[in-house]
Amino acid sequence: MAQTGSKQTPSFLEYVYQLNEGNSLSEAFSQSLTAIDRLEISQLEKIGLNTYEKEKWTVPTIFQHVIDWERIWCYRAIIFARKEGSIPEGHDQEMMGMHSHADHRSIVDLVDELRVVRQSSIMMFESFSDEILETNCEFFEYQMPLNAIGLTITAHQIHHLNIIKERYLPLIR
Template sequence: MNHQPTQAEYNEHFHGYVKLVPQGDIRETLSRSLTSTLGTLSPLTEAQAGLRYAPDKWSIKEVLGHITDNERIMAYRLLRIARGDRTPLSGYDQDVLVPGANFDECPFGLLLEDYTLVRKSTLTLLQSLSEEAWSRSGIVNGNESTARAWAYIIAGHEIHHMNVLAERYLAAIR
């Protein structure tokens, strides 16, 4: 899968994520980001993983947990659409999911392992898709989108949050 979705393939809300994704095979991009994210976050201590750059902002643990939960949800959307299920899918509220997950109480190593397993599952799903499946469309939160778009949204969402971590969190640690 070597071409990005057109803007007609997803809700404009996600354009900021999609435009962050580099050209090339999206499966390779997601595989590289697994290695990169783990390389960036694995050296952090438990205390560092609890860092917030402001009192009302998520901790590093919460950001990683959010990336993982978001990928689960978006990969589920991708799966349903790729398999031809046109049943409308709902949106979700990250501001409910993150506090409800209690990520700060989880060991950071467990959050890293969870992220790794979810990404590997996403990669396995993407490797199994036929050319036709990538182009199938469905309805998510009232908007038409393709399976291909959700793969790029997953990648761009992670890039966005890793950029925020680098700029606002990790700079304070180093």
């Protein structure tokens, strides 16, 4: 992590920027919707509840995780944008995944929910002025511009879709 002021820029932010390939937030959100629309549902359904390794999440759990964390990041963004300033401590993604019940949901429903959540996120971020998007957000031990929260959302999707492509799609026989 890079030290700036009393808080540090999170080390994961470099990965976020890398995955977004230098795109603006608007471009990144647009590309993320296109990626959702291009998902091959039939291929994802063929994977079923199989995992590439014991103790790894199923594809439905991965999609639920992406949805849940987008909502968490949007909550954080609105808190900063509205100058409310109180962010609860971190969340346990493993606990959330374990209790998501995503394996009882269809891929179609999960992808539809992801699309709706993404559209809502886009509308929220589009409502922010440039001044708000440049706001320095400090939480936990981190600091980052609010704009980077939006890029974290799109990078998170890219990261998990890459995992599905590289590790789960080969499971289809």
